[in-house]
Amino acid sequence: MKIALVGYGKMGKIIDEIASSKGHEIVARLSETPTAENLNNPDVVIEFSQPEAAFINIKNCLELQIPVVCGTTGWLARKAEVESIAEANTTAFLYGSNFSLGVNLFFALNEKLAKLMRPFDEYKVQLKEIHHTHKKDAPSGSAISLAEGIMAHDARYNAWKLEETKGAELGIFAIREDEVPGTHKVYYRSDLDEIEISHTAFSRNGFAQGAVIAAEWIIGKKGNFTMKDVLFS
Template structure:
């Protein structure tokens, strides 16, 4: 396939290497606003830019009927508008807060645990914690928000809030330190014990590989998708 990379930071460079290893052509590597000339007629765009740039980048590609795999977080208040644009232009949009196979299995495990804990909400208080490198621009992480949304489906929690909370708000502690690729934990605490599930990324390669696999899956499809559909979870 011909892949264009919009956003060429650390993730973009790793995605580039993995795409080449999997036999694809990387026809563009952009850090600036895309144009049709700069994109160089790709089959799919993989977008890992910044929260400020993501909406405009994705909108431009979809309006020109180029499928987009997007991994940028921190702009999701505009995601419904992007999903509408994808449908109007009969192209494919795939968003992932995290493309790692392990994290997507963790999402499924998290939902199952939330379902199991639902009868015991008066006994256990749920909290989330995420740790990322100091360069990460948004907090909490998109992955943490996805974990929270999985818990909402099976609990009385209605929204999330940074830091520890009580009641209907699910607390998320966001820590920024060193060069941590990403660690996410879910805790259920009572007066007598604690249940914890945790995912620790050792490097960014798992995220990058998942993004390329998503890009291989998306072309030819119309609508809005996530890694659940790609992995059949």
């Protein structure tokens, strides 16, 4: 494939290494806004930039009918708009809050546990995420995905909120520590005991590898997708 990397920070550089090692050609490495001129006619764009830049980056690429794989978090208020742009331009868009294989298995486990715990009101659920101090958004996109997975199967909760919550709000604790790639925990706690599931990333390489796999998968597709489609369809 010919891949354009939009956003060339730490993640972009790791994606570059992994994609190149698999024989793909990197035709653009952009820290600026993508255009028809600087993208250099790629087969797919992988977008890992900043929350404030993501929407216009994705929009520009989709309007050029280039499929986009996006891993930037913190901009999702405009995700529905992006999906409409993808459909209007008969191309493909894939958003992942986390591209790691292990995390996506963890998402599925989280939903399974939420279904099992649904009848047991004595257990209250909370989430915790720990990331490096350079991460700008809180909670993480993966923590939001976990919260949404729980809310889809547990009618007690209809919203998430940072820190301690009451009633129908699902609490997410966001912690920032030096050089932590990403840790996510889900707790079900009663007065008698606690059930915990967790995922800990050891490096960013798992995220980057999954993004390249998603880019390989999306070629020739039309519509809007997630990592569930890549891994489980």
